[in-house]
Amino acid sequence: MEYVLKGSKWHVCIELKDNGAYIKEGVFGNINIIQSELFTVSLKDITSNEKYSMPSSLGWDSIKLEMYEKRLSLIFYSCCITVKVNAISDDLGISWTADIENRSDALSVMGMTYPTPYMQAEHFDFFAPVSSGMVVPNAGNNPDFDKIINQPSYVYPSGVMSMQYFAVYRDNLGIYIGFHDEYANSKEFEIKHEEEKIKVDSFFHGIGASLAANSFKLAGYSRWQMLFGDWYDASMIYASFVRKKACWIPKIDENGRLDTAMRYKDIPFWINDYIPNSPLQGDNKPMSLSSVKDTADKDNWINTPIKLKNELGTPIAYHVYNWHEIPFNINYPHFIPAKDEYIKGSAKLRNNGIYVIPYINAISWEMLDGEDGYTVNFENTGIHSAVIDENGEIYYVKYPQKKMKNGSPSMLAPICPSKTWEDIIYDVSEQIALTTSSDGIYFDQIAAHGAHPCFAKDHAHLPGGGNYWVSGYNKMMSRIRADKPADAYHFTECHAEPYMKSFDGYLTWTWVRDCQVPAFPAVYLGYIGMIGRMLDGTKKDDIMYFRHQIAQSFLYGQQLGWCKSDALYNEKKIEYLKIIVPIRYRYACLFRAATLCRPPKVTTSKKPVIASPALWYKKNITLEQVLAGAFRYADGHSTVLFLLNISETESDFFLEFDKAEYKIKKMPSDFKVKENIATISGKLGPLEIRIWEL
Ligand SMILES: [Zn+2]
Known part of the structure; x- marks a missing residue:
């Protein structure tokens, strides 16, 4: 027996057969829905620890169905498990809710998947909220899919899977798939792809998993919606949900966050470094920051940043590691006391107008700290x-740093x-505020x-x-935020969305991948500061990579940088920084709370440069030499277009955008306009940044 839910441009057919139900077929715009389970329940026998799955199509004793015009209700019964799935449809799509009741003393429900569609099309693009947001072009036939997306499954929330929506589309017509859970419950997103097909399973971890007779509702609802457009339009659907409902949305006005001091919102450039190791710290260093040999000058970490700041002529902020006496990744969380060098050095840096923010790790405890005599220790x-x-085992991560006493690896x-x-992290935070000269704290992880x-x-x-x-x-x-010094800046690693209210900034250091789009900034610019990218490490000497990351982060509304101050001594790096950093500072009031517009289309005859991957990624990065972006002031008074040439020679360009979408009333005469599409072509000088305020 078949039941069809539909709107004017979509339909989904559910078939009931042999006491099971499944999705038979359907269509959303240019994307076909093909046969798949409606859900899968994961069960565990708590005596034998044996696990098995119950798909929607098999193994049930009976199914009850109720269908009204816009609503389908399915109840699946077995001896001890009942699953209720509700679908409410409207002209644009379906909202699915599900809950599960477990009456068994022997079984535990480990989790259940939300209803998600299995999709097929000859040619389609796929958006996932990985990194800043990524689009895999021609995803059903892209041989580099696994290199681009990098791993098939992700925990949400996390720094790699920061938001809860996906999109599949062809020629600007397809489907948005969102998991509208305003409390950010833990989930596992698994991306399954094969020729011309794709599916994203969203596994909701069972509440009370491993206990018998656990019953729960899948948090929020899964939303399948007609998508008219691309990743940007999908981001706007998600933005509309989070801004109305999500518990993590902070208060903002046309100047951005109400609870962040203005001077930090306007920081155009960030640097990082670590204070040279003391003998007690051995060779332990923060790996991502130690790409070059330390200089012999022990005050380099103070003097070079001051010189750099003077050269740039703007405020800068400084993320300082190794300010504590314990070695990096060893004896956490015993961060206090600070080294004397830090206390004196940070005061000098601050006197020179640099914002100084020390690192702590706010999640991990080093498991062998007891060996070093701490009375309150892991054991x-x-x-x-x-x-x-x-x-039943302790979960931990092994790091390359070594214990000084016996050389055993750091286990956090x-x-x-x-x-x-x-209490521990509260005390560390309070001691940093009381005993050091700092402008805030970085809470790693x-x-x-x-x-x-x-x-x-x-x-x-x-x-x-x-x-x-x-x-x-x-x-x-x-609690830490309520009692912090009023103007202290707090930021953390990466950008999982649900911690936004707790911080002023997110360190977006991993946004260095191929196929990125600014989806996270499109949803959240103004709600949280987005700080820099990884510019050193193995890519330290790649100047095109450096310029591209800086230019692209500018166009993503990020604060620039997060590199060592030794960029000052690289002629090409400092040349570019002296061009772009003052512009980022001049437009700080725009970036505080701007709307990131759909990026304008820009073409140039200059071919992109292909660079080797950064960090642990596998896919080469395509570095376009001419980049464009557009932002609208929060108060709506104008839209600003930026066009950047990162090459050292003149570049031609052709720029195109929808002036109505950008809410521009009057175009200057050098633009051509045809049915709202504005275009302009011309030439950009070497490293030129051209700006139009319209
Ligand atoms: Zn726990």
């Missing part, structure tokens, strides 16, 4: 809050939010670390999924 305290995996255990941990389920039996949360990780870390940060 007697941290262990009680450590994340426990499904097998992520700590599940708890009062103990909250909070918006980077995946909200993996924790199965500890003695924690103050049910085992498995839920949003205790997000709400726990936000609770910790809200």
Whole structure:
């Protein structure tokens, strides 16, 4: 028996057969929906630990169906499990909710997938909220798909999967798939692709997973919606949901965040470095920052930044590592006391107008700290809050740094939010404010670390999924934030969305991949500062990479930089920084809360440069030599277009955009306009940045 849900440009057919139900076929614009399960339940026998799946199409005793004009309700019954799925349709799409009841003393529901479509088309583009947002062109036939997307499954929320929506489209017509969960419960997104086909499974980790008779509702709803446009239009659908509903949205006005001091919102450029190691720190260093040999000058970390600031002539902020006496990644969280060099050096830097913000790790406890004589240590305290995996083992990550005493590797255990941990990080934060001269704190890993389920039996949360990780870390940060010095700046690693209210900024250092689009800024510019990109490491000497990352981050509304101040001594780097950083500063009031418009189309006869990948990624990066972007002032008084030539020679360009979409009333005479499409062509000088305020 078939049931059809439909709107004017889409339909989905559900078939009921042999006490099961599945999605039979359908269409959303240019994208076909092909046969797949409606959901899959993952179960575990808690005595034998055996796991098995129950798909929607098989294994049920009976199904009850109720269908009204716009609503389909399906109830799946087995001896001890009942699943209810509701679909409410409108002209644009379907909203699906689901819940599961488990009456078994022997079984636990480990999780369940939201209804998602299995899609097919001869040619389509695929958007995923990975990095700043990524679009895989011709995704159904792209041999580089796995290199571009890099890994098939991701934990949400995490620094790699920061938002909850996807899009599949061809010729600006397709489908938006969103998971509208305003409390950011833990999920696993798995991207499955094959020739001409794609599916994103969204697995909701069961609340009370590993306990018998656990019942729960899948948080929020999954939304399938007609997409008229591309990744940008999909981002606007998601933006409309989060801005209305999400618990993490901070208050903003036309100058951006109300709770961030203006001077930090306007920072155009960030640097980083670490204070040279003391003998007690051995060779342990932050790996991503130590790409070149340390200079012999022990005050270089103070003097070069001051020279750089004077050369740029704008404010700069400085992310400082290794300010503590403990070695990097060793004996965390015992960050206090600070080195004397830091106390004196940061005061000097601040006297020279540089904002100085020290690093701490706010998630991890180093497991062998007891060996070094700390009375409160992992073995007697941290262990009680450590994340426990499904097998009952402590979850930890091995790092390359070594313990000084016996050379054993650093093992950092992520700590599940708890009062103990909250007190420790609160105290560290307070001591930094009281005993050092600093402008804030960087809390490593909070918006980077995946909200993996924790199965500890003695924690103050049910085992498995839920949003205790997000709400726990936000609770910790809200206490720290409430008592911080009024103008202190707090930022964290990466950009998982649900921690936004807790921080002034996100360190967007990993936005260095091929096929990126500015989806995260399109949704969140103005709601959170976005700081810099990885510019050193293996890519330190690649000047085109440097210019491209700086130029693209400018067009993503990010604050620029996050490199060492030794960029000052590289003629080409400093040449470019002296052009672009003052412009970023001049337009700070725009970037505080602008709308990032759909990027204008720009073409040039100059071929892109292909660069080797950065960080741990596998795909070469295509560096366009002419880049364009557009932003609209928050108060709507004008739209600003930027066109950047990053090559050292003159470049031709052809620029095209929809003037109505940009809300521009009157175009200057050098633009041609035909049915709202404005175009202009011409030449850009070497490294030129051309700006139109319209
Ligand atoms: Zn826990």
